[in-house]
Amino acid sequence: MSQLFSPLRMRSVEFRNRVFVSPMCQYSSHDGLATPWHLVHLGSRAVGGAGLVMVEATSVSREGRISPGDSGIWSDAHVEALAPIAAFIREQGAIPAIQLAHAGRKASTDAPWRGARAIAPADGGWQPLAPSAIPLSAHHPTPRAMSADDLRTLVEQFTSAARRAREAGFDVVELHYAHGYLVHEFLSPISNQRDDEYGGDLDNRMRLALDLTRAVRAAWPADLPLWVRISASDWVDGGWDVEQSVTLASRLKALGVDLIDCSSGGLVPDAPIAVGPGYQVSFAAEIRRRSGVATGAVGMITEAEQAEHIIANGEADVVFLARELLRDPYWPLHAAHQLGVDAPWPPQYERAKPR
Numbered sequence: 145m146s147q148l149f150s151p152l153r154m155r156s157v158e159f160r161n162r163v164f165v166s167p168m169c170q171y172s173s174h175d176g177l178a179t180p181w182h183l184v185h186l187g188s189r190a191v192g193g194a195g196l197v198m199v200e201a202t203s204v205s206r207e208g209r210i211s212p213g214d215s216g217i218w219s220d221a222h223v224e225a226l227a228p229i230a231a232f233i234r235e236q237g238a239i240p241a242i243q244l245a246h247a248g249r250k251a252s253t254d255a256p257w258r259g260a261r262a263i264a265p266a267d268g269g270w271q272p273l274a275p276s277a278i279p280l281s282a283h284h285p286t287p288r289a290m291s292a293d294d295l296r297t298l299v300e301q302f303t304s305a306a307r308r309a310r311e312a313g314f315d316v317v318e319l320h321y322a323h324g325y326l327v328h329e330f331l332s333p334i335s336n337q338r339d340d341e342y343g344g345d346l347d348n349r350m351r352l353a354l355d356l357t358r359a360v361r362a363a364w365p366a367d368l369p370l371w372v373r374i375s376a377s378d379w380v381d382g383g384w385d386v387e388q389s390v391t392l393a394s395r396l397k398a399l400g401v402d403l404i405d406c407s408s409g410g411l412v413p414d415a416p417i418a419v420g421p422g423y424q425v426s427f428a429a430e431i432r433r434r435s436g437v438a439t440g441a442v443g444m445i446t447e448a449e450q451a452e453h454i455i456a457n458g459e460a461d462v463v464f465l466a467r468e469l470l471r472d473p474y475w476p477l478h479a480a481h482q483l484g485v486d487a488p489w490p491p492q493y494e495r496a497k498p499r
């Protein structure tokens with residue numbers, strides 16, 4: 145009996161298996177609007193048998209985009225562009241999910257294949273927002289420290305985005321508090337040097353994350369799951385770490401968050417990250433064990449047996465795959481076969497199913 149391919153129920157949602165498509169920016173939106181690229185990219189991974197397909201980091205506001213090509217959800221036109229994608233994912237038996245994000249001081253940069261350089265306002269860029277006026281690096285612009293008014297607006301933007309995500313037909317919202325983007329910047333003492341109630345001790349640094357989560361939980365249907373992605377560690381002394389992550393996870397769970405998606409890094413350029421197969425799984429395991437919340441493991445999970453072991457061992461409740469699903473959108477169908485599970489193939493492809 146495969147645990148990886150056993151269904152999972154969360155609130156009113158049932159996932160056909162625990163192989164989930166990790167959110168992946170495509171830098172292919174026009175003014176934040178999803179394009180046919182997104183339908184094909186996300187749709188083929190739903191066809192490939194994943195239990196859930198998550199739309200990339202989707203910005204709650206225009207200035208919250210990482211790049212001008214980022215996905216957005218700040219208007220009703222964005223809902224219209226996303227709705228057919230959510231519907232197609234669902235038709236294939238996968239659960240449609242979306243990650244809601246704000247890039248903070250990492251905003252206004254170019255797509256990776258154009259060098260990921262900061263874009264100056266004169267070239268169509270904009271001044272990023274952050275907890276404090278501290279740039280990511282010498283090559284990045286100095287962000288504007290957010291005012292109390294900015295923070296109130298941000299809460300409204302996240303709640304509107306969650307309502308729109310539901311209108312578009314998504315069943316799961318994941319809040320992006322990881323990878324050195326805005327909310328992670330508030331959590332980490334390295335990027336947050338505020339002296340108001342949103343900076344300083346751990347309670348203050350967590351305040352924005354908790355405010356946003358509370359507001360989104362109230363705006364998001366009670367019968368649908370709400371998740372949060374965190375960076376469990378900055379991988380440097382004096383930064384955000386696993387201890388603080390366990391505290392945050394417990395507080396988020398108490399607010400009605402159903403799963404913590406445990407990533408790491410992204411706040412400190414060139415941090416010494418010990419990358420290797422399954423290198424972040426221990427974060428998911430520790431947070432799950434100590435805070436009692438369901439967790440997702442992500443990061444260099446590429447083999448069927450490896451993924452099966454993570455779930456069967458109780459290290460995480462689900463696995464998120466990113467690059468391996470770019471290499472092979474049908475990975476879940478192949479993994480099921482390897483594990484001796486008779487997962488249904490789309491009827492259109494049935495004649496190709498290995499027996």
Ligand SMILES: Cc1cc2nc3c(=O)[nH]c(=O)nc-3n(C[C@H](O)[C@H](O)[C@H](O)COP(=O)(O)O)c2cc1C
Pocket residue numbers: 166167168169170200201243320322323373407442443444445464465466467468
């Ligand atoms: C092309 C690409 C885009 C990504 N975009 C996002 C994103 O939008 N949001 C996010 O939380 N992580 C993003 N990530 C990180 C992945 O979701 C994942 O955490 C990371 O790639 C590690 O998993 P992997 O080893 O299976 O690729 C991205 C990764 C890739 C390769």
